[in-house]
Amino acid sequence: MSNLIRLNAEGVAEIVQDEWIRVIPTALGEESVRKQAGKVVLFKLTGETTFTPEQIADTQIPATGKVLVPLTVWQARKAELQARFDAGDVGIVLATHETAEALQAEFSDMNSLPLVAVFVERFADGRIFTLGNWLRTRFGYKNELRAIGDVLRDQLFFHKRSGFNSFLIRADRSAQEAVASLNDFSQPYQGAVDDVPVWRRVNRS
Amino acid sequence: MYKYDPIDQQIVNERVAQYRDQTRRYIAGELSDEEYRPLRLQNGLYIQRHAPMLRIAIPYGLLASKQLRKLADITKKYDRGYGHFSTRQNLQLNWPKLEDTPDILAELATVEMHAIQTSGNCIRNITTDQFAGIAPDEIIDPRAIAEIMRQWSTFHPEFALLPRKFKIAVSGTTQDRAIVQAHDIGLEFYKDSNDQMAIKVWVGGGLGRTPILGTVIREHLEWQHILSYCEAVIRVYNVHGRRDNAYKARIKILVKALGIEEFKRQVEEEWAHLKDGPLTITNAELDRVAQYFEPMPYETLPAHDPSFDAAIACNPAFATWVKRSVQPHRVPGYRAVTLSLKPHGKAPGDVTSEQMHVVADLADAYSFGELRSSHEQNLILADVKLSDLFAVWEKARAAGLATPNIGLLTDIICCPGGDFCSLANAKSIPIAEAIQNQFDDLDYLHEIGDIELNISGCMNACGHHHVGHIGVLGVDKDGSEWYQVTIGGKQGNDASIGSVIGPSFSAEEMPGVVQKLIEVYIRERHEDERFIDTVRRLGIAPFKAHVYADQKKGATA
């Protein structure tokens, strides 16, 4: 059973088969943790897990099919992926500490990508919402935007309002049940990616 | 005050349903502790020493009598018949059952109340001056904007999981009473040179483990842009604030690390994209919300009332209460009344179900059916006629709500501390009670005059000890409870963080230490000088010398 929820063109949630193969660098258990002991200069790097050049070089990329690859893997190995990208078979995964600018540096036309995913390692990492917002409102990304990783139903409503239109629910949870939470609130107050503030939406007086 | 329309009501109702299902899944084992934690916290539910603790939102401290009656009934039905008003103007229940919390929220929803975002790493309840709308020194009533911001921040999708909690305070008076400088964002409303409502924006204040007063990030912001500007600030924080260490995660740490100039540059860059967009508040929306905060239908009254003057003249107890508990009002013939939740020997801020009913009745009879809570943990009837003050006093006194100690030494701000809170290093309520008992002589209290004593049970500073004229902080030394004392802290426009006077004390020593501090003040004060002024003039040295004078060196570690 697929655990992928996608909003169709009408915005209705459907559970669909995932046609993308996620490329995950090897030896995930041994990623180095970049800690900047005692320094508070580069917040974005503090305690983030990143892949080493060796891990990236060792990463197995399936020979066929649509592949979803981390931005760092694309950056290091784009030559071998270029033809598949041209065929529309490459999607990119951003980590929550990576920036939309870094993605744009690689793809000046972001809409040449059929799929961008944001990987959230811990569900409580709210940077995913700002990233989604930026990709949609600042960088004009229009294609599929997917939340992957520690994606749980109680955050779905926020993901949706931040511009995500597909959600890969964590493997041990039911996507079937999670769908309901996309509609937890019928008339939210504030403006977000999906809508203007309520007072511009309806006449409240 | 603000009244829900069908949209507000639907959001609160949908929240109850959502939370009910989340709690059901947690109890059924479908949600782990870690997954349920932020969900329950964003509904004000802590798991504490004895039981969960539920924090109910009182937006900017404003309550209707019918809401207070509902709170009274809830404390009776689901708790032990009392509640606790917190330093952020909210109400806490100390003994609810987890399984009951969805029902409690459903009951709250029937009176337009909730517990949304009273805790957790999100934008919290927005606080303000308890005299908003009636204070003679008020330039702008900030409550309409506060309500617009309440709605904006409620379930804000982008800011649902910030690095840490985020507190906003608003104030529109010349004398700040909302401690805007001790908040993540502080908004100071004023009229600019074009006579338009404008806002001075402070950022990066906060107490807690690393007390820092805020810095001005923008001197002049037109009110229309307050939402887009706050979004820019919080967005920069959401992306760059530390998430690897909870103690370094508040915005104040980011602002310090980047420096205010760099932080401001990033905010302005972000704001340039948002400014003048759909977040710009329209006149129509401000007008729609502002109509709920129109002045009350006051009567035209003379500035003096003969019956009031007569009562003052012949009843010294009433006169004493008036001196402390009655505050000025901008409309002639009206006053604000502060009901003391600090009777000597009781936990500061606690109020019983019966007392809540009395206060609700007083509000209906004498104050247009509304009341406020203050961050000093008292209740306020904001619109009482001079001619009614005597009746209010008699009824409040009968209910134990008229201790004439407002602004005095025993009007202590105090966190729940070790009796209730699992983060505590030490108990705080018994210290407050012991000090209140030591200074039980009202004449002496009045002789000491205006002073603020704040107690926190640990460095999280829920009791605002850093900004108390006298601050008491519970510390842990080798597993036993000790108390560190600071003096010279202050809230207000000239806010300051207190200085530690020396080694800490045991619980038994504390009333004596306060006594000694007061003795130095009485000895040294100039005429009309408050305790804080004397400390500022003399520094801590004479206080320190007297407090530690007869202690053998090393007696207290």
Ligand code: HEM
């Ligand atoms: C009993 C359970 C409570 C727990 C577990 C708790 C927890 C905390 C923690 C961890 C902090 C520090 C946060 C930080 O520095 O980032 C804090 C600060 C604070 N809490 Fe509490 N608290 C509790 C009760 C209360 C109560 C009853 C009040 C009001 C009387 C209160 C008001 C505050 C305030 C005003 C601060 C300081 C905010 C600042 O840093 O600017 N808390 N609390």
Ligand code: SF4
């Ligand atoms: S200051 Fe410490 S002891 Fe007091 S309530 Fe806050 S966390 Fe608990």
